[in-house]
Amino acid sequence: MKPILQSPLLDRRFLLSSMATLSLLAVALRSPLAQAQVQAQAQRDPLPSWNEGATKAAIIDFVARVTTQDGPTFVPIEQRIATFDNDGTLWVEQPMYVQLAFALDRVKALAPMHLEWKEKQPFAAVLEGDLKAVAASGEKGLAELVAVTHAGMTTAEFEKIVVDWLATARDRRFQRPYTELVYQPMLELLAYLRVNGFKTFIVSGGGIEFMRPWTARIYGVPPEQVVGSSIKTRFEMRDSTPVLFRLPEVNFIDDKAGKPIGINEHIGRRPIAAFGNSDGDLEMLQWTTLGASGARFGLIVHHTDAEREYAYDRHSNFGRLDVALDAATVNRWTVVDMKKDWKRIFAFD
Amino acid sequence: MKPILQSPLLDRRFLLSSMATLSLLAVALRSPLAQAQVQAQAQRDPLPSWNEGATKAAIIDFVARVTTQDGPTFVPIEQRIATFDNDGTLWVEQPMYVQLAFALDRVKALAPMHLEWKEKQPFAAVLEGDLKAVAASGEKGLAELVAVTHAGMTTAEFEKIVVDWLATARDRRFQRPYTELVYQPMLELLAYLRVNGFKTFIVSGGGIEFMRPWTARIYGVPPEQVVGSSIKTRFEMRDSTPVLFRLPEVNFIDDKAGKPIGINEHIGRRPIAAFGNSDGDLEMLQWTTLGASGARFGLIVHHTDAEREYAYDRHSNFGRLDVALDAATVNRWTVVDMKKDWKRIFAFD
Numbered sequence: 001m002k003p004i005l006q007s008p009l010l011d012r013r014f015l016l017s018s019m020a021t022l023s024l025l026a027v028a029l030r031s032p033l034a035q036a037q038v039q040a041q042a043q044r045d046p047l048p049s050w051n052e053g054a055t056k057a058a059i060i061d062f063v064a065r066v067t068t069q070d071g072p073t074f075v076p077i078e079q080r081i082a083t084f085d086n087d088g089t090l091w092v093e094q095p096m097y098v099q100l101a102f103a104l105d106r107v108k109a110l111a112p113m114h115l116e117w118k119e120k121q122p123f124a125a126v127l128e129g130d131l132k133a134v135a136a137s138g139e140k141g142l143a144e145l146v147a148v149t150h151a152g153m154t155t156a157e158f159e160k161i162v163v164d165w166l167a168t169a170r171d172r173r174f175q176r177p178y179t180e181l182v183y184q185p186m187l188e189l190l191a192y193l194r195v196n197g198f199k200t201f202i203v204s205g206g207g208i209e210f211m212r213p214w215t216a217r218i219y220g221v222p223p224e225q226v227v228g229s230s231i232k233t234r235f236e237m238r239d240s241t242p243v244l245f246r247l248p249e250v251n252f253i254d255d256k257a258g259k260p261i262g263i264n265e266h267i268g269r270r271p272i273a274a275f276g277n278s279d280g281d282l283e284m285l286q287w288t289t290l291g292a293s294g295a296r297f298g299l300i301v302h303h304t305d306a307e308r309e310y311a312y313d314r315h316s317n318f319g320r321l322d323v324a325l326d327a328a329t330v331n332r333w334t335v336v337d338m339k340k341d342w343k344r345i346f347a348f349d
Numbered sequence: 350m351k352p353i354l355q356s357p358l359l360d361r362r363f364l365l366s367s368m369a370t371l372s373l374l375a376v377a378l379r380s381p382l383a384q385a386q387v388q389a390q391a392q393r394d395p396l397p398s399w400n401e402g403a404t405k406a407a408i409i410d411f412v413a414r415v416t417t418q419d420g421p422t423f424v425p426i427e428q429r430i431a432t433f434d435n436d437g438t439l440w441v442e443q444p445m446y447v448q449l450a451f452a453l454d455r456v457k458a459l460a461p462m463h464l465e466w467k468e469k470q471p472f473a474a475v476l477e478g479d480l481k482a483v484a485a486s487g488e489k490g491l492a493e494l495v496a497v498t499h500a501g502m503t504t505a506e507f508e509k510i511v512v513d514w515l516a517t518a519r520d521r522r523f524q525r526p527y528t529e530l531v532y533q534p535m536l537e538l539l540a541y542l543r544v545n546g547f548k549t550f551i552v553s554g555g556g557i558e559f560m561r562p563w564t565a566r567i568y569g570v571p572p573e574q575v576v577g578s579s580i581k582t583r584f585e586m587r588d589s590t591p592v593l594f595r596l597p598e599v600n601f602i603d604d605k606a607g608k609p610i611g612i613n614e615h616i617g618r619r620p621i622a623a624f625g626n627s628d629g630d631l632e633m634l635q636w637t638t639l640g641a642s643g644a645r646f647g648l649i650v651h652h653t654d655a656e657r658e659y660a661y662d663r664h665s666n667f668g669r670l671d672v673a674l675d676a677a678t679v680n681r682w683t684v685v686d687m688k689k690d691w692k693r694i695f696a697f698d
Contacts, residue, residue, distance in 0.1 A: 078571060155613060199573075212617045222427060223617030224548075225573075230614060235606040235632055241640030242632070244613050251614075257584035264504060264593050265579060265600075266615060268561045268572030283584055283591070291590030 032347035040191035086204035147248035205255035260287035298333035381696035389540035435553035455498035496597035554604035609636035647682035
């Protein structure tokens, strides 16, 4: 039985990854993602930001089992599908989801054109920085915020708004662009899986079009491998130019039971590995690991490090981890103790 | 300026295709797809089933323009997205869509358990083979047919039903399995594009889960690169086993203006080449070719060969080609004259 890493010529995704790494190196030699990919190729320690222990061993053992040719749990390359939640699994989700910070900033940016917002909820609350009042506006308030910040423009216009915002917005605590608040151990894990023939997907409750403009650069995940929540769009011809216009109407919520549904719709086969951090990922982990033959891997990132990042689980407003934490024990999913298992959290640590 | 085919080592999708071909050869050396892929690799004539002429020249010219490095219309590999309609573009859609034949056969297979269908429309019409009466039952009738033939089972059960049916069903005219009624020139085109770094997607009005079980084997297009119409599913845990249960409720219709919407949702970027054959493909071709900078390619398969296949356009019940045929002239899309442009239609010709 020969691990596939020793026969790279037989492995088209290995080659794909190698070439991807080379071309990536050329343009972004020093990016955290490039570093992670170089490390993954090096084959000595593909996960240098992970401390030695049961968690790291479980990951490496799983990858060895599915890539060992002629082994009893070998998985053909085309079936090596891995899905990753985004908020709290790949990047920081405290003190609020990044996309919510984006929406609040958009309201502030648009406010000069909407003087009536000073006396209209939930906008007044946003402008006053009163997050409790924003939350109190409930689903109806949230829908209004989404409508004015995420709809009413073409898909191309929205992409530009997202890219421009990410270029200047900074997280308050870390004073960094949000795209630097990605977990270095998870970048290494993504790269490690890809080098071993996995196709990596993001499956997030976040907006699919909020993520796609930057996931290739930051995570190495191209737009067509991003699954997320969406609003409806309308196709229009404007002076012989086709556009997709974003409507203030929910199309799909890719959270909880929506995750297996989104996975089925976009990917069309069951993943063999899934990575999450909250109750929103429970059904994705069930769909990936239960009632299926062959090797399966489920992992939950448990935020236990208030010093370097955040510590939260059962009572958090964002990324609550309660039922899924109990399910992890029952189903033998691997639970990352961030404080103990991660040598460093961010590339800038 | 050097065509990318002369520097394959720089081209990760070229490598991917090469490896895919090699592994495919190992398992299916003599399949039509494998033959097409070998031919595409050979670099002499990658499109042997296409007659010489303006149509073939337009295809080859487009591919050369987007793959010529340092050329003015070079397109980076990750942006080489090509979308293909299925019915009438990749396989036969006359005398009716294959999926409709499937639905009618399913009604017949299920009829012994539904004696009441003998007196209930549209089922009675199906059982009597009265297609006009089926059509007369309208959208409501069609929805009832879809409900009993496509819903009420898990996704895994539906996949098995489709695979089993395709293994035994035969087209009446050609007396062949439907999966042999695929156009050899289009298989060659798919392979030729992939060898040149394109990622090929199917974007069909047909059911996404009706296509996915066989598109990898027949077209070389994996499940995650298939976009289609869908019904809603519900996630359920059954005795600790997760299932997705298919509901009798439309989720998405991937036709006409739905095609750019589906492309945006699944792929997240605009194709640079699109291939269709009917008015249902008009908006996909617009979205692909109009108002975008750089080289773009639109192609319509015009069915002009009643002898070897079928001849139909503006007045056909299935695959009507009317507005899109006029639009092809205006927008300079390439129109395949099947009779003139295709040396052979099927692999068995």
